[in-house]
Structure formats: C-alpha cells, structure tokens
Amino acid sequence: MKQIHDNLQSTPPAEGSGAPAAVPAGPTTGPLTPEELQLGARNHSMPLEALRRDVTPPGLHYILTHFDIPDIDPAAWHLRISGAVERALELSMAALRKDPAITVPVTLECAGNGRSLLSPRPMSQPWVLEGVGTAHWTGIPLAYLLGKAGVLQNAVEVVFTGADAGIQGGVPHHYARSLPIREALRADVVLAYKMNGNELPPQHGYPLRLVVPGWYGMASVKWLESIEVVTAPFAGYQQQVAYRYQDSADDAGTPVSRIRVRSLMVPPGIPEFFTRKRVLPRGPVMLQGRAWSGHAAVTAVEVGIDDTWLPAHLEEPAGGFAWRKWRLPWVADPGEHVLACRATDASGATQPLEQNWNYQGLGNNVVQRISVRVE
Ligand SMILES: Nc1nc2c(c(=O)[nH]1)N[C@H]1C(S)=C(S)[C@@H](COP(=O)(O)O)O[C@H]1N2
Ligand SMILES: [Mo]
Numbered sequence: 001m002k003q004i005h006d007n008l009q010s011t012p013p014a015e016g017s018g019a020p021a022a023v024p025a026g027p028t029t030g031p032l033t034p035e036e037l038q039l040g041a042r043n044h045s046m047p048l049e050a051l052r053r054d055v056t057p058p059g060l061h062y063i064l065t066h067f068d069i070p071d072i073d074p075a076a077w078h079l080r081i082s083g084a085v086e087r088a089l090e091l092s093m094a095a096l097r098k099d100p101a102i103t104v105p106v107t108l109e110c111a112g113n114g115r116s117l118l119s120p121r122p123m124s125q126p127w128v129l130e131g132v133g134t135a136h137w138t139g140i141p142l143a144y145l146l147g148k149a150g151v152l153q154n155a156v157e158v159v160f161t162g163a164d165a166g167i168q169g170g171v172p173h174h175y176a177r178s179l180p181i182r183e184a185l186r187a188d189v190v191l192a193y194k195m196n197g198n199e200l201p202p203q204h205g206y207p208l209r210l211v212v213p214g215w216y217g218m219a220s221v222k223w224l225e226s227i228e229v230v231t232a233p234f235a236g237y238q239q240q241v242a243y244r245y246q247d248s249a250d251d252a253g254t255p256v257s258r259i260r261v262r263s264l265m266v267p268p269g270i271p272e273f274f275t276r277k278r279v280l281p282r283g284p285v286m287l288q289g290r291a292w293s294g295h296a297a298v299t300a301v302e303v304g305i306d307d308t309w310l311p312a313h314l315e316e317p318a319g320g321f322a323w324r325k326w327r328l329p330w331v332a333d334p335g336e337h338v339l340a341c342r343a344t345d346a347s348g349a350t351q352p353l354e355q356n357w358n359y360q361g362l363g364n365n366v367v368q369r370i371s372v373r374v375e
Helices: 002-009 034-042 048-052 142-149
Strands: 078-083 089-092 102-109 132-141 157-168 171-180 190-195 209-211 224-230 262-265 278-280 283-292 298-305 308-311 324-332 335-345 368-374
Touching: 048 262, 048 283, 078 142, 089 142, 102 190, 102 209, 102 283, 132 142, 142 190, 142 224, 262 298, 262 335, 262 368, 283 298, 283 335, 298 324
Parallel strands: 078 224, 278 368
Antiparallel strands: 078 089, 102 132, 132 190, 157 171, 157 224, 190 209, 262 283, 283 324, 298 308, 298 335, 335 368
16 A cells, blocks of 8 residues: 555656645556545446447446536536627526537547556546447537637637536646637537436536547537637647656657547457456347447457457447447357457548556557357
C-alpha cells in the first residue's frame, strides 16, 4: 500500500496549481490500485453481450464521469450562449424544447477504452474493452442555435462547459472541451435532451448534453451549462493537457479527436464465473459483433480463428456514425481456440494486431482476442 501511495504523490502538480494534489505517477506494471478500482466501479462499461443490440439501453451503455454527477434543478437551469456572437442568449429548457429537434444514432466510445490491457498501464479509468455504446440522441442541432446567436467572422472554436467540477492534474476546473468552428457547425452535432426516446438519465448529462458524432466521447460534454464562441484556441485542462497522444510526460503530443476504427465480438458460449473463460459445445455457432470508425465508413471485418482470417458479413449501419453489425458462421471443433476480429474503414485504416501504446493510454484499438474451450 505504501508504494502505491508514494506513487500517487510522486509527480509534481501541474504548473500554476496551488497545493500538491494526488497526481497519478506515470504508467505502471503493478497490480490495480484501489483508486483505479474506485474509478472502474463508478464508470462502468457495456457488457459485451449488449453488442447484440442495435441500440444500447441506458444502464448498459458505458459511463465516464470524471468528477461527480451534478444534481441539476431543470426549472432553475439555463443554457448561456456567449462570446464572439451577435446576440448572447440565455435559454431555459422549456424554450429549448420548442426548437426543431433531430435524432441521431451515435456510437460513443471512451478514448481510454482498452487502457488496462496496456503494458505498462497508464493510471486512470481502467477500461478493459467495453467503454462503448450506441444510442439515439434527440435534441436541437447545435448549428441551429449558433445560427440564432450569429457567429462572428473571427470565431475559431466553440467551448462547451459542464456543471460538474473537480481537480485533475492539480488543477481545479469545470469539465470543458472545445470544438473547431467547422465541426461545431456540422448538421449532425446535437444538444441532446433525450436518449433512446426517453428523458436523458442523470449519469448521461441531464438536462442537456452535447453529442459529437464520430469523435471520442470526451468531446460530448454532459450537463452542459455554457457555450462560448472564442477567437483563440481553448487552453482548458481537458483540452490542452488531457486527451493528447503523447510518447512520454514531456512530449507535447497531438490532440485526440475522431474514433479509430474498431470491432468487438459478442463472446460466444457461456463464461466460467471466475476465469471469465468462454465454454461452448461443438458444432455450428454464429459469431457476431459490431464495428465502427469515426474517420470513414467501416468497409470490412475479418474474423480470426486461430489466426486464420475470414471475411465477415456486414449489415447496414443505422447512421454514418453508428456501429455496423457483422456476423460469421463457424463450426466449432473440440479443443482450445483463440477468436479475434479486425475492422477496416474506407480511409484504409485497420486495427493493429499489437497494442498502440501511448502515455495516457488513448485510442488503443488493438484487436480483441477471446479464448474459448469447445467441448
Ligand atoms: N461534463 C462532463 N462531460 C463529459 C465527461 C465528464 O466527466 N463531464 N466525460 C466525457 C467522457 S471522457 C466521455 S467518454 C463521455 C461519456 O459519455 P457517457 O457517460 O454518456 O457514456 O462523456 C464526456 N463528457
Ligand atoms: Mo472518455
């Protein structure tokens, strides 16, 4: 325990912060820490069997909340739109519900998905593979509200700030992220107040959240309170420090944006409780899963059976940034097997067979492997 504690204190707090705060040290090969377990229990993943469904019910959809879920009184809540606009706006939920609404099917994935499989392991939310889900988000197109406010010529980004606050890297802040102006004006970026046709649940951003199709989840700010059009790039913690592909702590790195191509498989058969190993009877079995990419349409999924790769059949997706179902019939023969799946998108990007390690453990789209025992 002592060593873990020392680790957590050993990195100096980020520049400009006050008293020393617990900043995780660099990546580790040690056992999972109580702090990671605490994050992992709060921020649950989507059980892989939910890959059978086109739409993920809230409760099975993954959750990632850095700080606490705020308790917002919808009657007192307002959305402020300000900054480089012709008219600043302050809108109640009742007013927003009168605006034209759209519904967009979107696969969200946390940029840290796969982190706990990395070696050494960056200390943060310890996702295995299931930090993903697909929902139908209903709300006002962001471009419509920005049009109402009138974006000025010199605007470069739009900053979205949530009601939730905490300390990360020693820096106290509200969760906030920005989007380049051209992304903010896309027709499918939505300010959502409904998830799968029902009221937005507290953990998913009630009463209003941003959803940015195709981008890793960090862009989709929950519990949205303010939208500010800015004339210089946003330098907030979640933009400038977190969510960067870095080789080391000193590397400035590059910002994380769109979701890298990925596929996952519904583990076939039944699990052994503690080892989580899959067991299935010999004979025909339909292997199935989902594939998605935030860069370009998924064009192929190959299924690896003991490292022999076969093309899977692909179904049509519900939308441009919603996952595609794939399936491949297999005749399971007795013995131990390793199953895998690998997707490719129209940009030519394909999933790596070896982990793509980086300092924060982001954008890790390594192929999933499942060990099965056929009896
Ligand atoms: N206000 C706020 N928005 C947030 C976050 C947060 O902690 N606070 N987490 C982000 C991250 S990292 C992800 S992956 C998604 C997760 O969305 P979900 O919990 O609805 O699945 O929300 C994003 N929006
Ligand atoms: Mo995330």
